Structure formats: C-alpha cells, structure tokens
Amino acid sequence: MSARIRPAFSQLRPRQRVQALLDPGTFREILGPFDLLESPHLPRQGIVPQSDDGAVIGRGTIDGVSAAVLALDGAFQGGGVGEVSGAKLAAALERALDDRRSGTPTRVVLVLDSGGIRLQEANLGLLAVAEIHAALVELTRHGPVVGVIPGPVGCFGGMGIVAGLTSHLIMTRYGRLGLNGPEVIETEAGIDELDASDRATVWATIGGAQRVTTGQAEVLVDDAIESVVAAAHQIWRTVPDAHPPRAERIDQAQRMLAAFDHRWRPTPAEFTAIVTREVP
C-alpha cells in the first residue's frame, strides 16, 4: 500500500489558503495585487514593498453562507502588519460587522501568520492593529470569529492579541502563539529565561499542541489542507451564534493566575498539569 502525501496547509500561499477555506469558485479578492496598494513607508526606508502589502482579503461563501476570509503573508516581512495591510484587515472586519448588524449572517475566518506589527511602520501599524482589535471585539458580539494559526511564522505581538480576541482558534502542531516571540524574550530577558534556538522547549511552551492542551486554543489539527478546512467548517456547523469570545472567558484565566506563585518557574509539563487541573 502506498502512502499518499497530503498537501500541507502551512505550505500554501496566503491567497491559496483563503481559496481553500471558501467554497470552490466563490473567492473574490478585495484590493488584490493588481490594485498595487502597497506600503508607502517601506520604499522610503530602502525596503522593497509587495503589491498586496502582505494581506489577502477574500469574500465568498462557506457552506453557501456569505463569508470574509482574511490572511496574512508570513513570507513577506514576517507577516508584519503595516498601515496598508492593517487598514485592509480593519476595513474588511468592519464591513463584516455592518453585514452582521444588518442581519446578513457572515462567517469570518482569520488566517494568522504574523510576527505582529511591522516595526518599520511603528505607530501607524499600532493604530491599524488597534482598529482591528476594536472591530473584532464588536464582531464577536454578533457571532463567532474563527482564527487559524497554521505556521510556519506563528502569531505574535498585536496579532497574538487578535488571536485572543477570536472565539475559536485552530492550530497545527507547527503553529506557535504568544505575545512576545521566543527571540524577543531571549533578547529582553536573557538566555536563562528562554533559549530561542531550543526548538523543543519553544514548541513545548507555545506550540499548537501545548496551546490546545492548556485551553489557549480550541482545535489541534493535522497540517493538511483538508483537515484545516474541515475543522473550520465544523465550527460553523456546530457552534451557536452566542458562543462567547475568548476574551470574555476570564474566570478560566483568573483560576489559572490564582494557581500560580510567580516565583516558581514551572516546566511546560508542570504548567500543563496545573492548568488541566484548574481549568478542566
């Protein structure tokens, strides 16, 4: 019997990821590469821009229901969100919010592959991410928002907060989720705190399997296109519209915090043991 190699979701380009999540043939891109709406800030700093500024905004349907699927391009500037890509995301979410408010059910999926705010665009990136956060808080009051963290970049910084503001997070084992990335922690707090080159420890701490085991994400899937798409569709089929966003589930976080003495540095395994006891 020959094993069939299943194509990996994490190996798809962002535009292909969006297409895979939408019903076949329904993908319609807003402000795509042919609009050449690129970052005005990068060329002035001697950095080559990209025609879509690293954000793909797709509209179409999921199971026949109107949908907005947004994806960041982890290969361009580490998926960093700048003024233009951030505005594209914020505007697409605000449009989805208008649709939901006017009674049109709208499915929203974010494919997050991003190191956070693009440092070259500083405050403009921060402002855009703040708009994305505000739109998400309002959007999740009217129904679920699904986040997907496939890897390879993972999801950090302001986009890590975006992940926290969704109602459901799907991760592969390859994906990572955090506020500060491992390299930042090593640089700021020293190699005793975290050795960013120690992949086993990094993934045991912030990888998809650990995040799902400890309740920081909902669904762990194989990194196969069909598995990721099936997991996203499954959420829309089974979840009531009133499902609370992650950011409102604070009793879970409070129980976790109460269980910890900040002077103690648990191993990932000890952390898992405590969290699964306190947050069943």
Add this chain to the structure above:
Amino acid sequence: MQELTFVYDADDILDRPIHVGVVASGDLEIVMLPDPGRPTATIALRTSVDGHGARWQRVLDRFFEHGAFRARYEINDSGATPGMVSLRLGQARELAATNPPPAVAP
C-alpha cells in the same frame, strides 16, 4: 534598494493581469498588467540588492528575446538569483498563456 526600468518591443496581447511570486528572501514578485495600446513591455523593477543593473539587463534581454506580452511589469525583488528570476518570469508567461485561467491562485 535600487529602482531600474527596462523597455522591450512586444506584440502579444495579454488578456488578463498576472501575479506570481512573493517578496521573500531569495524570491521575487511579478505583476503583469495588460497594456494593449502600446507595443512594449515596460518593466519597473525594484530590487533589494544594489549594483546589479547589468545582470538584470542580461537576464531580461535573454527572456524577452523570443517575444513579449504588451504589458506593464512591476517586479519586486528580494535578492533572487538570476535562475530564480528566469523561473518566475517563465511562470508568469506560462500563466498568461494558459486558457482558461487556472482556478486556483499561483
């Protein structure tokens, strides 16, 4: 970053815009926009590696030797090797000549 411009004679009509590649290390992005009214392929190139104008000229001369689409090319390069550049140019041309257009984005 260096900006370069090239112009080649062109006869073939491009019936839709084309996009391939990504501005990632060792790679490049090519956008082709139809420009049927002018008998040229105009290439606006931005590259992260300065000082290789002559090399670009040779790679592009060879590529456009056997014909070109009437189009405005936007090329955003992040240090691709000449081999990579030729592959992406070939991919863009192949997509432009594929009918009907493929259903899945490249």
